[in-house]
Amino acid sequence: MAENVYILGITMTKFGKHPDKDTVDLGAEAALGALRDGGVTMHDMGILAAGNLMNASSGFGQQLQKQIGQTGIPVYNVANACATGATALRTVIMAVKSGEVDMGLAVGVEKLAGAGLLGGGGRAKSDAKVWEPSGRFGAVTPTDGRIGTDAMPGTFAQVGMEYGHKYGEVSFETFAKISEKNHAHSTLNPLAAYSKRFTLEEIMNDMMIAYPNTRPMCSANCDGAAAAVVVSESKLRTLSLEQQRRAIKVSASVLTTDPYEEACQILPNVNTLTRNAAKIAYEQAGVGPDDLDLVELHDCFATAELVHYDNLMLCPEGGAVDFFESGAPWRDGSTPVNVSGGLQSKGHPISATGIANIWEICHHLRGEAGDRQIEGAKVGLAHVIGLGSACGVHILEKSAV
Amino acid sequence: MTDTAASAQVPLVNYLVLGDRPHLVANQCTNCGARFFDRRNACASCSGTSFEKVDIATEGEVRSFTIVTLAAPGVPVPFVAAVIDCGGTSVRANIINTPPDPDHVKLGMRVRLATYSLGTDDQGTEAIGFGFEPA
Structure with missing residues (x-):
């Protein structure tokens, strides 16, 4: 019988610029914060899963142990694109669920302030002197910009435009309004990298990056870390009433990759793996989209948020624009989405994102979200997509104690 | 020779x-x-x-596109990146030979394959690229 699992402690650092802290400092701040939040120490942990994409081969988990506690426990250094944080958390959840350990720590951290455009490799200053085929496509020169785009803004722009082609054209203004919502939400989040409200006109008239995504419609590169302590139900019952009261039940923990479909190697299909993950998660948790009091979904670009309303089944198939226009995903709507401000304003320190969105949900379920509290929140869903692709979906529930 | x-x-x-x-x-x-x-x-x-x-098939329909105005260093902008449905096979390509703006590039637009020169190397070999232009 698999164990039920809970989040015992969880924290995120302020997202933004941390020039005085290196990757290990930021990770340590989050890890120690999560342990403190859960009322436990490194000596209680049976496993550590650590995510850091920019230095994925550096043994970040072991570097972290050397700053906060070398207890000899197994470390899993994980890298799974933008789903790295969720993958670290899921690794610990699997270990606890299996009964191998009764407590574990997941950490995700990234230093990305000023990183600029991600995904596009760019070209050497001038083309090669001799055209010589190389690589899997036998290309004689880099193809980014000649055969489509490798960079993220244009990739996700096409994801949104494709939705429009399939279900009826989506206007530039509609995509911009999604960004307007998230920036408005961010004004209530003191940990967001940017918490400035923009008017629709400001968003639409800002610098175009990849039509229809302007600069404020793109996720913000920044520094940040998040960490969570996972505990088994049987261990939790031996802890204090206060720890039990604040613990958040992990009702579903799912990780998927993209199954083969026509075109999926032409433009990454971020839809099917999200829909698959959501279906499994709703089944595991025994809840439906209507039961969700809030959702944190992967709005790496405004064009991405739209398609995930549909993929997470927050609306009927093809109904994402109507869902948005109804006001449902605003914080006072029927299914508040990205009340943290989302990746567009809270920021997107890649490996931290998949734990920070869980922290946001837990914060509301514990009733500790202050000015941006969604009153009476009992069930929430957190979603991330890593291109390539990997999708993490977690459903969390307020403790019954 | x-x-x-x-x-x-x-x-x-x-x-x-x-x-x-x-x-x-x-x-x-x-x-x-x-x-x-x-x-x-x-x-x-x-x-x-x-x-x-x-x-x-050398003709198809634009299923999705974006107009890239900020790219990695060395990549000339603007350009139109697109997914073309060529008789049921999806193809990744740029839309070329038309102004790169949403008035000239539309979802569902019919397009056909076109080639162009990428220049000649030091050995006199010319590289030929491709894109899709309005049909």
């Missing part, structure tokens, strides 16, 4: 076939029909290991 250097051409990628009627070719899985433009170890759909070359 009797050949003139100027006659030597090389395609941008090996799935572009030059000549009188330039077109793209794919590796088609002989078991399930899935099509791929790169060399294959096995089929992503059925894991089959047998493939045959198939010609891809």
Whole structure:
């Protein structure tokens, strides 16, 4: 019988610029914060899963142990694109669920302030002197910009435009309004990298990056870390009433990759793996989209948020624009989405994102979200997509104690 | 050497076939029909290991696009990146020979394959690229 699992402690650092802290400092701040939040120490942990994409081969988990506690426990250094944080958390959840350990720590951290455009490799200053085929496509020169785009803004722009082609054209203004919502939400989040409200006109008239995504419609590169302590139900019952009261039940923990479909190697299909993950998660948790009091979904670009309303089944198939226009995903709507401000304003320190969105949900379920509290929140869903692709979906529930 | 250097051409990628009627070719899985433009170890759909070359239709429909105005250093902007549905096979390509703006590039637009020169290297070989232009 698999164990039920809970989040015992969880924290995120302020997202933004941390020039005085290196990757290990930021990770340590989050890890120690999560342990403190859960009322436990490194000596209680049976496993550590650590995510850091920019230095994925550096043994970040072991570097972290050397700053906060070398207890000899197994470390899993994980890298799974933008789903790295969720993958670290899921690794610990699997270990606890299996009964191998009764407590574990997941950490995700990234230093990305000023990183600029991600995904596009760019070209050497001038083309090669001799055209010589190389690589899997036998290309004689880099193809980014000649055969489509490798960079993220244009990739996700096409994801949104494709939705429009399939279900009826989506206007530039509609995509911009999604960004307007998230920036408005961010004004209530003191940990967001940017918490400035923009008017629709400001968003639409800002610098175009990849039509229809302007600069404020793109996720913000920044520094940040998040960490969570996972505990088994049987261990939790031996802890204090206060720890039990604040613990958040992990009702579903799912990780998927993209199954083969026509075109999926032409433009990454971020839809099917999200829909698959959501279906499994709703089944595991025994809840439906209507039961969700809030959702944190992967709005790496405004064009991405739209398609995930549909993929997470927050609306009927093809109904994402109507869902948005109804006001449902605003914080006072029927299914508040990205009340943290989302990746567009809270920021997107890649490996931290998949734990920070869980922290946001837990914060509301514990009733500790202050000015941006969604009153009476009992069930929430957190979603991330890593291109390539990997999708993490977690459903969390307020403790019954 | 009797050949003139100027006659030597090389395609941008090996799935572009030059000549009188330039077109793209794919590796088609002989078991399930899935099509791929790169060399294959096995089929992503059925894991089959047998493939045959198939010609891809040179006309199609724009299924998605973006107009890239900020790109990595060295990549000229603006350009239109798109997904073209060529008779049921999706192709990644730029839309060319039309202004890169939403008034001229539309979802569902009919387009056809077109080639262009990428320049000549030090050995006199000309590289030929491809895109899709309004049909």
